[in-house]
Amino acid sequence: MSQSVARPFTGRHMAAIMLAFFGVVIAVNLLMAQLAGRTFGGVVVQNSYVASQHFNRWLDEAGAERGLGWGAEIGHAADGTIRVTLQGVPAGAQVTGEAWHPLGRAPDRVLRFRGTGTAFRSLEAIPAGRWRIRIEVRAGARRWRREQVVA
Structure with a gap:
């Protein structure tokens, strides 16, 4: 009958586990960033400060439009x-x-x-x-x- 000898857990094993874990995390983050960048350009208004200056006028126009029925x-x-x-x-x-x-x-x-x-x-x-x-x-x-x- 042969007896198996357990190999000790070394620093190399831990380093391999850490590299695999962070490799997966980084790969998933890169994939998600690439998918997000392809699906939405991120521009809602060209200049948010200028848009904010027109906000009250836009609200007044929307109220007048609602009043038309x-x-x-x-x-x-x-x-x-x-x-x-x-x-x-x-x-x-x-x-x-x-x-x-x-x-x-x-x-x-x-x-x-x-x-x-x-x-x-x-x-x-x-x-x-x-x-x-x-x-x-x-x-x-x-x-x-x-x-x-x-x-």
């Missing part, structure tokens, strides 16, 4: 165009818009709409997927905006 349903049609159905908007309103991919993977697109009454459809088709759509409705001197995610 207008509404909109925004959706992605089967042909790739964006359809907008307005509620409470006077006749003769004009609709414009923008579409951008939330993660910046596709270029931003300017949307032009054609329609009558309360139903509008974009002239440009956008690819399938998740898009953030911002529309602006103008009727005379009144302006109303809405932003919505469309999938």
